[in-house]
Amino acid sequence: xxxxxxxxxxxxxxxxxxxxxxxxxxxxxxxxxxxxxxxxxxxxxxxxxxxxxxxxxxxxxxxxxxxxxxxxxxxxxxxxxxxxxxxxxxxxxxxxxxxxxxxxxxxxxxxxxxxxxxxxxxxxxxxxxxxxxxxxxxxxxxxxxxxxxxxxxxxxxxxxxxxxxxxxxxxxxxxxxxxxxxxxxxxxxxxxxxxxxxxxxxxxxxxxxxxxxxxxxxxxxxxxxxxxxxxxxxxxxxxxxxxxxxxxxxxxxxxxxxxxxxxxxxxxxxxxxxxxxxxxxxxxxxxxxxxxxxxxxxxxxxxxxxxxxxxxxxxxxxxxxxxxxxxxxxxx
Ligand code: CA
Numbered sequence: 001x002x003x004x005x006x007x008x009x010x011x012x013x014x015x016x017x018x019x020x021x022x023x024x025x026x027x028x029x030x031x032x033x034x035x036x037x038x039x040x041x042x043x044x045x046x047x048x049x050x051x052x053x054x055x056x057x058x059x060x061x062x063x064x065x066x067x068x069x070x071x072x073x074x075x076x077x078x079x080x081x082x083x084x085x086x087x088x089x090x091x092x093x094x095x096x097x098x099x100x101x102x103x104x105x106x107x108x109x110x111x112x113x114x115x116x117x118x119x120x121x122x123x124x125x126x127x128x129x130x131x132x133x134x135x136x137x138x139x140x141x142x143x144x145x146x147x148x149x150x151x152x153x154x155x156x157x158x159x160x161x162x163x164x165x166x167x168x169x170x171x172x173x174x175x176x177x178x179x180x181x182x183x184x185x186x187x188x189x190x191x192x193x194x195x196x197x198x199x200x201x202x203x204x205x206x207x208x209x210x211x212x213x214x215x216x217x218x219x220x221x222x223x224x225x226x227x228x229x230x231x232x233x234x235x236x237x238x239x240x241x242x243x244x245x246x247x248x249x250x251x252x253x254x255x256x257x258x259x260x261x262x263x264x265x266x267x268x269x270x271x272x273x274x275x276x277x278x279x280x281x282x283x284x285x286x287x288x289x290x291x292x293x294x295x296x297x298x299x300x301x302x303x304x305x306x307x308x309x310x311x312x313x314x315x316x317x318x319x320x321x322x323x324x325x326x327x328x329x330x331x332x
Contacts, residue, residue: 023308024317026050032312035110038132050314052156059172064100065137074114077106108132156193164203220249238272247275252287260289262304279310
């Protein structure tokens, strides 16, 4: 070993690279307090100290990217009252059937079960109250840019490309449209405070290979709670994934098992060079492995060692991390 290499090795042993502070990712904004994906919910997430704010993105009929969680409108808006007769055969109202101008006329509200009309989270913002409107992706990014200037604190953005295969079958290609918006804002690099997320691995491969996206990518994982049988733990799976993406977004139950102990997933992902950002921590819907919000956060951040966490309650995560003496990561 050369002296130079020996020196480098000694320096590394003396001062191992500090682990980055876990990221608090505001899931659909501060959606525990205000209707999801409304600009007020995003402003509140910024004010509560979230590191990143999530945007789920779907396309309007005229191919404008708008920030909504579902391809449907009926659970979170008054579309059925304003546009009777515009539902499809399945009784649902689809975002892609409405122009941006039509979408702008809808009132957004706290999420209801479309079958029963009841609020999904009864203790949250009252669903019959408010004058909230749909925002385009551009409008939300403008809001966050404006807040970065007025407060001096920039939050990162975490857009999810929703159901790209479904969009394609409907004659709309969502990924290039979202990438174009993000590129024009200078977010196409690993250094930018931006992660693109998607449940469809093929679309992430396409983003990297065909659309030449250079920024960070996260593969979202579905599935019910799993433990040692997690298929991602098969030999070479995570290493293969790491050739395309920078991280994974599993449900909480794939990170902490039913016994309350970490599954092997985070350790294995870290060994492959992937970050792990599980979803979703909710104070009003605790995971089955936790006895309290603090208990859930301790198991996720300390026991499992996740690198970030999607939460409807970013303030609760920020405060918990601060109590651990961790000021949180500032994306810039
Ligand atoms: Ca999402």
